[in-house]
Amino acid sequence: MPVEFLQNLSEMQIVGTLTVLSLLIGGIIMAVGVIVAKIVKVLFYKYYAPTLPKDTAQNLSKLIYFGIIIISFLAFTSSQGIDLSGLLVAGGIFAVVIGFATQSVVSNLISGIFLMLEKPAKQGDTIQIPDMSISGTLLDIGTFSSRVRKFDGTVIRIPNEKFFTSNIRSLTVSTVRRADIMVGISYKDDIENAISVIKKEIEYTMPFVLKVPEPEFRIEELGDSSVNIQVLVWHPKDDWSQAQPILLTTVKRALDKAGIEIPFPQRVIWEAKD
Numbered sequence: 397m398p399v400e401f402l403q404n405l406s407e408m409q410i411v412g413t414l415t416v417l418s419l420l421i422g423g424i425i426m427a428v429g430v431i432v433a434k435i436v437k438v439l440f441y442k443y444y445a446p447t448l449p450k451d452t453a454q455n456l457s458k459l460i461y462f463g464i465i466i467i468s469f470l471a472f473t474s475s476q477g478i479d480l481s482g483l484l485v486a487g488g489i490f491a492v493v494i495g496f497a498t499q500s501v502v503s504n505l506i507s508g509i510f511l512m513l514e515k516p517a518k519q520g521d522t523i524q525i526p527d528m529s530i531s532g533t534l535l536d537i538g539t540f541s542s543r544v545r546k547f548d549g550t551v552i553r554i555p556n557e558k559f560f561t562s563n564i565r566s567l568t569v570s571t572v573r574r575a576d577i578m579v580g581i582s583y584k585d586d587i588e589n590a591i592s593v594i595k596k597e598i599e600y601t602m603p604f605v606l607k608v609p610e611p612e613f614r615i616e617e618l619g620d621s622s623v624n625i626q627v628l629v630w631h632p633k634d635d636w637s638q639a640q641p642i643l644l645t646t647v648k649r650a651l652d653k654a655g656i657e658i659p660f661p662q663r664v665i666w667e668a669k670d
Contacts, residue, residue: 422472429468433461455512455539500557504540507556511537516564524565528558567633572606574630575639579647580622582657587615587623590656594627597650602642606630621659 437457445453517523517534523544524531532546542559545551567573581590591613598611605611609630617624627647631639651658 425472426468429464429471433464433468436464437461455508500555501540504556507560508537508539508541511542511556511560517566517569521569522567524567525554525559525562526565527562528554530554571633572630573633573639574628575643576626576628577640577643577647578616578624578626579651580619580624580658581651582621582659583623585623585656587625589654590625590651593654593656594625594647594650597646597653598627598629598643601646601649602629602631602639604631604639606632621661 437460440457440460441453445457448456519534519536521534522532523534525544530544530546530552532544532552535543535545535551537556537559539556541553541555543551543553579594581587594613595611598605606629611630612626612628614626614628615623616626627643629639629643648658
C-alpha cells in the first residue's frame with residue numbers, strides 16, 4: 397500500500413510539473429505576442445502610416461495589432477492541448493445567427509475594408525456623390541461609416557456600403573479642372589469678333605487660366621434667338637469654386653464692352669386677317 401501511494405504521488409507531481417510548465421510556456425507565448433504586436437504597430441506608424449491616409453492607417457494598425465494577438469492566443473491554446481473543435485462548431489453556428497441579424501453591419505465593415513484598399517478618395521478630398529446628391533469634403537473613412545462635411549458646414553454620416561456602391565466623383569484628384577459656360581450672341585453680330593473679345597478679356601481678368609491647354613470656343617448651336625457659343629477654360633484645381641462665376645462675369649463684361657448683344661428669346665406672332 398505505501399509503495400502504491402508513493403507511485404501515485406510521484407505521478408501527480410509529474411503531472412503538476414507538466415501543467416505548470418505548459419502554463420508558463422503559454423504565458424510566455426502571449427507575452428511575446430503582445431510585445432511583437434506593439435513593436436509591429438510602432439514600426440507600421442513610423443515607416444508606412446505616413447504614406448497612407450490617416451483613417452486608413454489607423455484602421456490597418458488596429459487590424460495588424462489584433463491579428464497578431466489572435467494568432468498568439470491560438471498558439472497559446474495549442475500549447476495547452478486545448479481542443480477547440482467543439483468551440484469552433486458552436487462559434488460557427490453562433491456566427492451564422494449573428495450574421496443574419498447584423499447583415500448591414502458586416503456589409504459596412506467589408507465595404508470599409510474595400511474602400512481602404514481601393515482608395516477612391518482620401519481624407520480632405522472634395523467629392524461629389526451624385527446618387528445621394530451629396531457634395532463636400534471627405535473627413536474620414538471609418539470601419540463602418542464615412543463622414544463628409546457638406547458645403548453648408550453640416551457633417552453627414554454615410555454607411556460604407558452605400559458609399560462604396562455609389563458613384564464617387566473626386567474634384568481634387570486631378571491637378572487641373574475645366575470650367576465651361578454657354579453664351580448666345582445675336583445673329584447680326586460677327587462670331588469671330590465675339591470669340592476674339594471674349595478671349596482677350598479672359599487673358600486680362602483671369603490670369604489663373606492655363607495657356608496650355610488654351611481656352612476653347614465651340615459653336616454649339618444655331619438657336620431660335622441666338623448663336624450659342626461654348627467657352628471652355630482650364631485652371632488649377634484650387635480655383636475651381638471661383639472659376640465658373642468669374643468666367644460668367646468676364647464673358648458678360650467682354651460682350652458688353654464690344655457692344656455685342658446677348659439676345660432674349662424672341663417669338664414672331666402673325667395675326668391672321670379676315
